[in-house]
Amino acid sequence: MHAALIGQLTIDGLLVGGVYALSALGLNVIFGVMRIVNLAHGEFVIGAALLSAVLFERWHANLFVVLPLAFVLAFGLGALIQRAFLRRLPEDLASAEATSLLMTFGLSYFFVGAWLTFFSGNFRSVPYLTGAWTLGPFSIAQARLAAFVASGIIAVLLALLLRYTALGRSIRATSQNVQGALACGVDVERVRTLSFALGTAIAAASGCLLILIFTVNPETGANVTLASFAVIALGGLGNYAGTLVGAAVIGLAVSFTGYFATAQVAQAAPYVLFILVLLLRPAGILGKSGA
Amino acid sequence: MKGRTVIAFAIVAAVLALVPQFLNGYARSLLYITVLYVALAYAWNVISGYAGYLSFGQVTFFGLGAYTTAISVTRGNLPWWEGALLGGVISAALAVPLGYLMLRLRGAFFALGMLGLAQTLQVVANSWQLTGGGSGLFLPPGSNALPAYYWTLAIGLLTFAATLFIDRSAFGLRLQALREDEQVASTLGVQVTTTKVWAFVISAIVPGLLGGGYAWYLTYVEPVSAFATRFDLQAVAMTILGGIGTVWGPLIGGVLMSQVSEMLAAQYPQAYLMIFGGLVVVLLVFLPRGIAPAVSAALARHRARAAQGHR
Numbered sequence: 001m002h003a004a005l006i007g008q009l010t011i012d013g014l015l016v017g018g019v020y021a022l023s024a025l026g027l028n029v030i031f032g033v034m035r036i037v038n039l040a041h042g043e044f045v046i047g048a049a050l051l052s053a054v055l056f057e058r059w060h061a062n063l064f065v066v067l068p069l070a071f072v073l074a075f076g077l078g079a080l081i082q083r084a085f086l087r088r089l090p091e092d093l094a095s096a097e098a099t100s101l102l103m104t105f106g107l108s109y110f111f112v113g114a115w116l117t118f119f120s121g122n123f124r125s126v127p128y129l130t131g132a133w134t135l136g137p138f139s140i141a142q143a144r145l146a147a148f149v150a151s152g153i154i155a156v157l158l159a160l161l162l163r164y165t166a167l168g169r170s171i172r173a174t175s176q177n178v179q180g181a182l183a184c185g186v187d188v189e190r191v192r193t194l195s196f197a198l199g200t201a202i203a204a205a206s207g208c209l210l211i212l213i214f215t216v217n218p219e220t221g222a223n224v225t226l227a228s229f230a231v232i233a234l235g236g237l238g239n240y241a242g243t244l245v246g247a248a249v250i251g252l253a254v255s256f257t258g259y260f261a262t263a264q265v266a267q268a269a270p271y272v273l274f275i276l277v278l279l280l281r282p283a284g285i286l287g288k289s290g291a
Numbered sequence: 292m293k294g295r296t297v298i299a300f301a302i303v304a305a306v307l308a309l310v311p312q313f314l315n316g317y318a319r320s321l322l323y324i325t326v327l328y329v330a331l332a333y334a335w336n337v338i339s340g341y342a343g344y345l346s347f348g349q350v351t352f353f354g355l356g357a358y359t360t361a362i363s364v365t366r367g368n369l370p371w372w373e374g375a376l377l378g379g380v381i382s383a384a385l386a387v388p389l390g391y392l393m394l395r396l397r398g399a400f401f402a403l404g405m406l407g408l409a410q411t412l413q414v415v416a417n418s419w420q421l422t423g424g425g426s427g428l429f430l431p432p433g434s435n436a437l438p439a440y441y442w443t444l445a446i447g448l449l450t451f452a453a454t455l456f457i458d459r460s461a462f463g464l465r466l467q468a469l470r471e472d473e474q475v476a477s478t479l480g481v482q483v484t485t486t487k488v489w490a491f492v493i494s495a496i497v498p499g500l501l502g503g504g505y506a507w508y509l510t511y512v513e514p515v516s517a518f519a520t521r522f523d524l525q526a527v528a529m530t531i532l533g534g535i536g537t538v539w540g541p542l543i544g545g546v547l548m549s550q551v552s553e554m555l556a557a558q559y560p561q562a563y564l565m566i567f568g569g570l571v572v573v574l575l576v577f578l579p580r581g582i583a584p585a586v587s588a589a590l591a592r593h594r595a596r597a598a599q600g601h602r
Contacts, residue, residue, distance in 0.1 A: 037398070037399035037403070039347075039399075039402070039403070085572055085575075085576055088576050090579070094471070094472070097398050097399075098343065098345060098398075099575055099579065101345050101398065101399055101402050102345065102527060102531065102571060102575055103571065103572050103575050105345075105347055105402070105524070105527065105571065106524075106527070106528070106567075106568045106569065106570070106571025106572040106575070107568060107572055108568065109521075109524050109564045109565075109567060109568030109571075110564065110565050110568030110569045110572065111568070112564050112568070113560075113561045113562065113563065113564030113565035113566075113568060114561075114565055116560065116561040116564065117561040117562075117565070222406065222410065222520070223410070225403070226403060226406070226407050226410070229399070229403050233400065262418065264414055264417060264418065265414060265418065267410075267414065268407075268410065268411045268414045271407035271408075271410065271411055272411065274403075274404075274407065275404060275407070275408075278396055278400060278404070279392055279395070
């Protein structure tokens with residue numbers, strides 16, 4: 001195999017990995033605070049992606065307008081879902097987990113149906129920034145680079161929020177110990193609502209960036225959920241640094257299988273990796289063993 | 292009590308076997324679909340209801356059974372029911388190692404592991420020559436509906452009987468024990484791994500057998516409909532509506548929802564997904580234990596009141 005080709009696929013894979021990392025960060029924020037794996041995560045990603053595609057088709061709407069819009073809409077939708085449904089999960093932890101899985105599974109199909117109604121089943125993409133820069137033997141697609149950079153900026157903003165704001169401290173406290181957070185006067189219900197809303201909004205942001213690179217339709221959400229979950233399973237649940245490593249691995253897997261097999265096989269690649277890692281190292285690549 | 296159960300069971304079986312003779316084609320197809328969906332819901336209820344391992348990918352085995360049958364008929368010239376039987380055998384044989392691997396995962400990991408498995412097999416069916424790729428395989432058309440119905444009915448009745456047995460047996464108690472707390476169950480001497488792998492095999496062999504009947508009924512198999520995750524959504528919604536982890540839940544939920552499901556899935560797929568997905572969410576909030584427990588509680592109250600009245 002040609003060295004230049006390997007280099008090219010590596011660049012493409014790592015750039016896509018940035019978007020996967022962002023989507024997975026959203027999933028991880030929700031999991032950290034609520035101990036819920038949101039199976040409807042991919043539907044929020046895809047919903048925002050399709051929204052931005054439609055706005056681009058109709059009015060040539062700029063990414064920098066659509067992304068904040070999708071972020072705000074998804075934030076509101078997430079808060080609503082948490083207040084209306086997820087807040088009513090049973091107290092008992094084991095049955096809360098089962099109920100949350102069933103509930104978000106139901107939500108995911110609800111939104112697949114909703115997106116099919118709004119956006120039809122057509123595959124869409126956003127032909128924005130279609131050019132590429134040449135860098136020695138490699139070409140760097142502008143759309144991929146823009147998506148990567150934007151993902152990075154949002155991830156840094158998220159990190160700053162978690163590190164330096166009162167909300168961020170409450171989120172981290174609730175993730176570590178609910179009882180302790182309650183004892184310190186944290187309004188845990190409010191933190192949960194804001195975290196779910198924030199995670200959903202981040203999913204939407206990643207969707208607006210994902211569609212710069214991939215073509216999607218309403219039924220591709222499950223693949224995104226699987227890929228995002230694979231990223232955090234690889235990196236270890238709740239481990240933010242691990243998320244970046246996991247995302248790089250998934251990005252590379254998608255890029256290489258997409259070239260050497262078909263785009264369809266590439267969709268299954270994150271899943272196969274995910275299963276292999278779970279079976280060999282159940283706590284993730286960077287995780288401590290025995291989780 | 293035992294004798295009465297057997298007699299009631301035999302009467303219901305006989306009625307369901309004779310009913311198609313008096314029905315037109317459309318009503319027959321509704322009957323077939325109802326029996327199929329109820330049986331699939333019962334199969335899901337074993338691993339996810341009794342054992343508590345939520346699987347969103349049992350359709351894997353349904354698709355496997357459908358494809359095994361289609362390949363046996365078109366490429367091996369076997370009679371379809373031998374192919375369908377083979378589908379069940381392959382599903383069971385695959386479920387044993389798969390169960391040992393997958394059931395090490397818990398919660399979301401298991402749920403997504405199974406969901407992804409179904410999607411991966413869909414990709415395989417789409418890309419493989421043996422399975423006819425994206426266009427699938429066509430079976431000889433003809434009077435396929437009635438044999439497929441009897442096949443499905445027989446498997447459905449067996450699955451119901453198996454659930455009745457599970458609900459009253461030590462095996463069922465072991466399943467429920469590991470659902471509540473796997474570690475405690477293990478401490479109390481439950482062979483946790485063996486028990487849950489058995490449950491998984493039961494939940495795999497049933498859709499494996501039903502898939503063959505479905506392929507014969509439709510006279511074609513293609514990747515999207517054979518591995519459609521909507522079958523799992525349906526099983527989830529119907530079982531929760533009726534009562535998850537109960538004997539009567541899948542029957543109640545399945546009978547109530549099958550017609551709606553069939554009408555919507557064909558004509559209004561968007562509305563179908565929104566209604567079934569939304570139903571799951573709303574039920575979990577307002578009626579998380581389903582209809583069956585509510586009915587039995589009401590019956591118990593009624594009996595208690597009647598007993599008091601006699602005194």
